[in-house]
Amino acid sequence: MxxxxxxxxxxxxxxxxxxxxxxxxxxxxxxxxxxxxxxxxxxxxxxxxxxxxxxxxxxxxxxxxxxxxxxxxxxxxxxxxxxxxxxxxxxxxxxxxxxxxxxxxxxxxxxxxxxxxxxxxxxxxxxxxxxxxxxxxxxxxxxxxxxxxxxxxxxxxxxxxxxxxxxxxxxxxxxxxxxxxxxxxxxxxxxxxxxxxxxxxxxxxxxxxxxxxxxxxxxxxxxxxxxxxxxxxxxxxxxxxxNVDFYLSLLDQLDLSKKLDIESYNKLYKNVEVTKHDIPEAVAGSEEGTKSRGRVWFEKMTGIKNATSSVSTVLHAQKGGKEYVAIVPDADNDFPRVRNGEVGLQEGFAVASVINKVVAEDKDKDVKRPIILIADVPSQAYGYQEELIGIHVALGSSAAAYAKARQAGHPVIDFIPGDAVSGGFLAHGLQSNRMIALDDDSITIQAMSKASVARITQRTIAELEEATKHVPAMAYDIDNYEKLGALYKLVKGIGSWEATGENVAKINQIIDGAIDGLNGDRTLHFRYETPIAKESGRKATLKVRKLVDEQW
Missing domain, CATH: 3.90.226.10 (2-enoyl-CoA Hydratase; Chain A, domain 1)
Structure with a gap:
């Protein structure tokens, strides 16, 4: 043409x-x-x-x-x-x-x-x-x-x-x-x-x-x-x-008993009645929620037993001057693609609503409230209606809210006791000043499941696993992730499910140390400045940054 x-x-x-x-x-x-x-x-x-x-x-x-x-x-x-x-x-x-x-x-x-x-x-x-x-x-x-x-x-x-x-x-x-x-x-x-x-x-x-x-x-x-x-x-x-209130209102008005098609969605989109959404803090419930590592640590760190919320998959609460946020599974969720803790439409927009409110409340305060993300997210939601509505905007809303909070002076600390995968991790974790992870073999950090990676890259699972021996960034385990230099601390001796009083106190102490060590840093540059990053993990990144600076 x-x-x-x-x-x-x-x-x-x-x-x-x-x-x-x-x-x-x-x-x-x-x-x-x-x-x-x-x-x-x-x-x-x-x-x-x-x-x-x-x-x-x-x-x-x-x-x-x-x-x-x-x-x-x-x-x-x-x-x-x-x-x-x-x-x-x-x-x-x-x-x-x-x-x-x-x-x-x-x-x-x-x-x-x-x-x-x-x-x-x-x-x-x-x-x-x-x-x-x-x-x-x-x-x-x-x-x-x-x-x-x-x-x-x-x-x-x-x-x-x-x-x-x-x-x-x-x-x-x-x-x-x-x-x-x-x-x-x-x-x-x-x-x-x-x-x-x-x-x-x-x-x-x-x-x-x-x-x-x-x-x-x-x-x-x-x-x-x-x-x-x-x-x-x-x-x-x-x-x-x-447009968080618009989308949360749209989801409220979505008829989940019917399969969504383009014509019905476009009609709904044009006729949404927007209402203000305020996601209240989690409260103690009478029944246990769907178990997950993220839920266990949220409940132990906040002291809220059987935590429940108006959005069943998003828990947040203040404790000790900090705002804790977790995305958790709900086996009975009306959105089937998030029942195992995946980050979907409601999760992305609800987290954005929570964080935006924290930023607004602290706008005129000299000292901003620390935000503690508890990351146990197996992936983003994989579904047709999610794509039609725009799940990328939901996850973008959450990521943007965390980034704005950090840039406004809120310490944003990511604690990883569970999986941190793909778009779920981008939406809930990777906009943090500092990342703290448990050294547990069950934790997965990656961009996609092995089956999907094999399909997209046209390799066998065996070929993928062989490649991870040469390229730590392709591996799925937390020890290889540490080799990239992005972690503030890899905590040894605490298992993913071991949220005892002693272990919670130890994690809180590490979080406090991370906050105290920020010294006003509102960037993500820490990832390039750790000893591991300088020695091996981000050597290519640092070389590129130097070249761009020289040639600009």
């Missing part, structure tokens, strides 16, 4: 948007900043790791273009690619803080986490989201979803956080791809061979109708560039992750 934007590669896309003669690429192919994690898996790396960073001008305005190459590893985000994006966004933030206006534009052609670098991808995506939220205080952060791959996985959560989202009719946006939903929940939940169903549900025509993208344009360079110029002029912000 003549003048097609979709058909261009990442570098060509960036150049096509910039005014002639203004482009400057940073950490490009000649820097040969390849991922160190691919060759050990017999995967050929790219010299730019699939990310193009360019500064330049659009209609005379200073811009930073971040362009993701969908043809390399499906546009997946790993350590180097993620570090390039984060470092560039943080330099743009620094410029804007110093009065030099520069508009970030992110071209999303991505499946989300690069599964061959799984936990690096999750860390990097959370760091991208943090930078976006900080930047939005100064300028709109503009997203483009051209097509080819679309925007999936953790980067769909990022897309929900952006100020303004432009797409073509060749794009799709969703948290979970149809193949993954089919793998995790069965073909009856989402048939990945039904192309019409996929496009009608996840395509931009439907996404525009229900507020999940802001503008759909024809696939030409000129159309896309004109839309960007107009957004720079008008500085619109969809505030997509701040």
């Amino acid at each position: 003549k003048n097609s934007f979709v058909e261009l590669h990442a570098r060509e896309r960036a150049l096509s948007l910039l005014d002639a003669g203004t482009s400057k690429e940073m950490v490009g192919p000649l820097d040969d900043m390849i991922s160190p994690h691919l060759e050990p898996q017999n995967i050929v790396p790219e010299s730019d790791d699939g990310i193009v960073l360019m500064k330049g001008k659009i209609a005379g305005n200073n811009v930073l273009v971040v362009s993701i190459e969908g043809k390399f590893q499906g546009g997946g985000i790993g350590e180097v690619s993620g570090a390039k994006i984060v470092a560039a966004l943080e330099k743009a933030l620094e410029d804007n803080k110093n009065g030099k206006t520069i508009y970030p534009i992110i071209i999303l052609d991505t499946g989300g986490v690069r599964l061959q670098e799984a936990n690096y991808g999750l860390l990097s995506i959370s760091e991208i989201q943090n930078a976006v939220i900080a930047l939005k205080k100064y300028v709109p952060v503009i997203g483009l979803v051209p097509g080819r791959v679309g925007s999936f996985g953790g980067m769909s959560i990022t897309a929900s956080i952006l100020s303004y989202l432009i797409a073509t009719n060749k794009a799709r946006i969703a948290l979970n791809g149809p193949e993954v939903i089919e793998q995790e929940a069965g073909v009856r939940e989402f048939d990945s061979s039904d192309k019409d169903l996929i496009w009608n549900t996840l395509g931009t025509k439907q996404r525009l109708a229900t507020g999940l993208v802001d503008e759909v344009v024809d696939d030409t360079v000129d159309n896309i560039k004109n839309s960007i110029i107009n957004e720079i002029k008008t500085k619109k912000d969809a505030h997509r992750t701040e």
Whole structure:
């Protein structure tokens, strides 16, 4: 197609948007900043790791273009690619803080986490989201979803956080791809061979109708560039992750006795009666809730026996000047895809409501209330209705709320006594100043189940397990996760279920030490500064950050 934007590669896309003669690429192919994690898996790396960073001008305005190459590893985000994006966004933030206006534009052609670098991808995506939220205080952060791959996985959560989202009719946006939903929940939940169903549900025509993208344009360079110029002029912000009361009201009015279809959802979306939602603190109940490690530790740390709440899967309470928050399973939940503790629509929006209220209550206080996340989340919810409504926005709302709280001065501490997997971990855990985990073999930290990773990467389970021996970020256990350098403390000698009085006191002491040691830090930079991170875990990240700083 003549003048097609979709058909261009990442570098060509960036150049096509910039005014002639203004482009400057940073950490490009000649820097040969390849991922160190691919060759050990017999995967050929790219010299730019699939990310193009360019500064330049659009209609005379200073811009930073971040362009993701969908043809390399499906546009997946790993350590180097993620570090390039984060470092560039943080330099743009620094410029804007110093009065030099520069508009970030992110071209999303991505499946989300690069599964061959799984936990690096999750860390990097959370760091991208943090930078976006900080930047939005100064300028709109503009997203483009051209097509080819679309925007999936953790980067769909990022897309929900952006100020303004432009797409073509060749794009799709969703948290979970149809193949993954089919793998995790069965073909009856989402048939990945039904192309019409996929496009009608996840395509931009439907996404525009229900507020999940802001503008759909024809696939030409000129159309896309004109839309960007107009957004720079008008500085619109969809505030997509701040519509918490709207979505909680929508979920209240959803008839869960019937299978949701596009027509009935669109009708509901247009006729939602919005009411203010206040999620009250958990109280003691008469019956035990569905057991989980997260529930056990929440009840012991807050002293609330058989804790119950108006949202059965979200527990929060104040104790000792701290706000404790947990997402827990409910075997009888009306949303079947969250019965095992997964993070779904209601969980994401309810947590966002809780955290936003904490921030509002402490707005004028010199000392902000610490927020303690108790993370035991086996994944995000895999379901058709979740994708139709926009689960990526629910998880984006929670992640954004935690990031804003931390940036406002609230210590945000993540305590991990259970699993911390995929979008669930991005929504509830990875926006923390510090992460504390129990050294228990039963804990899983990863981006996706082994069965789904094998399907997407076209490997056998045995091949995946062999790869984890060479790349700790692909492993599923907490000891390999520690090798990345992101943890504040890996606590030995306490099992996941051992929430005794003595052990609770020990964990509280470690949490207090983490809070006291923040010294005003509101960033996520601790992850790069631990001895493990410097020595091995984030060496590539630190090298990228140095290069971006030098070339900016």
